[in-house]
Amino acid sequence: MVIAGSRSGAWWVTEMSYQLQSLLKTLPVSLCPVRNHRSFLAQFKTRVWIDRIEMEENGLFGSSEVVVADPQLLAEKIVAIRTAGPAKLQVIADFDATLTRYWVNGRRGTSSHGLLRQGNPEYDMKRRDLFYHYHPLEFSPTIPIEEKTKLMEEWWGKTHALLIEGGLTYDAIKKSVADSTIAFREGVAELFELLEERDIPILIFSAGLADIIEEVLRQKLLKSFRNVKIVSNRMVFDENGCLVSFKGKTIHTLNKNELALEMAAPLHEQLGDVDGPTYDNASVKTRTNVLLLGDHLGDLGMSDGLNYETRISVGFLNDNVENSLDTYRNAFDIVYLNDAPMSGVVQLVSQLWSNDGV
Numbered sequence: 354m355v356i357a358g359s360r361s362g363a364w365w366v367t368e369m370s371y372q373l374q375s376l377l378k379t380l381p382v383s384l385c386p387v388r389n390h391r392s393f394l395a396q397f398k399t400r401v402w403i404d405r406i407e408m409e410e411n412g413l414f415g416s417s418e419v420v421v422a423d424p425q426l427l428a429e430k431i432v433a434i435r436t437a438g439p440a441k442l443q444v445i446a447d448f449d450a451t452l453t454r455y456w457v458n459g460r461r462g463t464s465s466h467g468l469l470r471q472g473n474p475e476y477d478m479k480r481r482d483l484f485y486h487y488h489p490l491e492f493s494p495t496i497p498i499e500e501k502t503k504l505m506e507e508w509w510g511k512t513h514a515l516l517i518e519g520g521l522t523y524d525a526i527k528k529s530v531a532d533s534t535i536a537f538r539e540g541v542a543e544l545f546e547l548l549e550e551r552d553i554p555i556l557i558f559s560a561g562l563a564d565i566i567e568e569v570l571r572q573k574l575l576k577s578f579r580n581v582k583i584v585s586n587r588m589v590f591d592e593n594g595c596l597v598s599f600k601g602k603t604i605h606t607l608n609k610n611e612l613a614l615e616m617a618a619p620l621h622e623q624l625g626d627v628d629g630p631t632y633d634n635a636s637v638k639t640r641t642n643v644l645l646l647g648d649h650l651g652d653l654g655m656s657d658g659l660n661y662e663t664r665i666s667v668g669f670l671n672d673n674v675e676n677s678l679d680t681y682r683n684a685f686d687i688v689y690l691n692d693a694p695m696s697g698v699v700q701l702v703s704q705l706w707s708n709d710g711v
């Protein structure tokens with residue numbers, strides 16, 4: 354039984370179940386918001402006292418790459434997911450600035466949407482003009498959400514129309530990706546491999562373009578994963594590789610989460626490459642545990658409607674750390690700071706079922 358409380362900003366855990374103690378031994382170094390994980394575990398083996406005030410006074414939060422506001426809650430969630438087993442877990446991830454790096458070689462990495470050069474400067478300029486017009490509206494605090502949603506539909510609709518009108522080809526997408534400054538966080542391929550080995554599906558939600566994201570995966574990871582599915586705007590090309598239309602409902606930044614409700618279930622039925630083996634999805638509907646990865650507070654909504662039992666949320670706070678840290682650490686179970694690599698998540702997943710029986 355675990356009893357936790359606060360006293361003058363301190364954490365007390367008076368008793369630990371054997372299971373929880375065992376699991377905590379497997380927590381990756383980077384999950385522990387204390388000086389180092391050995392001291393963290395040494396404390397947890399008997400009586401845990403983590404003085405958060407002392408840590409803050411020592412600047413440990415400021416210098417750390419990871420913050421966990423509630424280690425006990427996180428540990429309990431890990432126990433729940435571990436106990437339920439890999440067959441109960443699915444991963445839901447945002448793409449831009451979550452799987453990809455925020456900074457690339459000292460420059461802001463491009464987004465999957467922003468990297469596109471359709472081989473027609475006039476149309477690239479027209480899409481850029483739309484960006485300058487609508488982007489401030491997207492973040493305006495005074496526009497009601499309903500109105501803003503209409504504006505986003507308008508923006509996406511016009512952008513998609515320009516891509517068709519400007520004669521976008523699949524070759525232009527390939528070239529754009531090859532020329533772009535977009536890069537995955539270190540450890541993303543390893544994470545995908547680990548999840549694939551354990552037959553755990555990954556749904557990548559994006560308001561960008563699925564075809565571009567898939568090309569980025571192909572070019573930058575040099576491998577396809579049968580357990581990865583992109584939930585994003587999908588293009589239709591003709592036999593000459595020219596864009597002719599878009600499939601289905603437009604996914605923009607303000608309905609990306611809402612669409613999770615209606616899109617997650619059917620997608621679970623068709624995981625896997627179109628031409629490759631179909632992912633074994635017989636039990637996917639029963640995957641009631643979620644590991645969610647995002648870089649915006651709004652990304653937390655990606656799991657809405659999935660009726661999950663346990664969710665571990667991981668937030669990447671890439672920039673403006675000082676002003677946003679409090680909000681992020683209250684919203685996400687784990688917060689990685691300053692464009693951190695994916696290695697902490699890799700450790701978490703690799704250690705979830707590192708030995709049987711616990």
Ligand SMILES: [Mg+2]
Nearest residue numbers: 447449450648
């Ligand atoms: Mg993002």
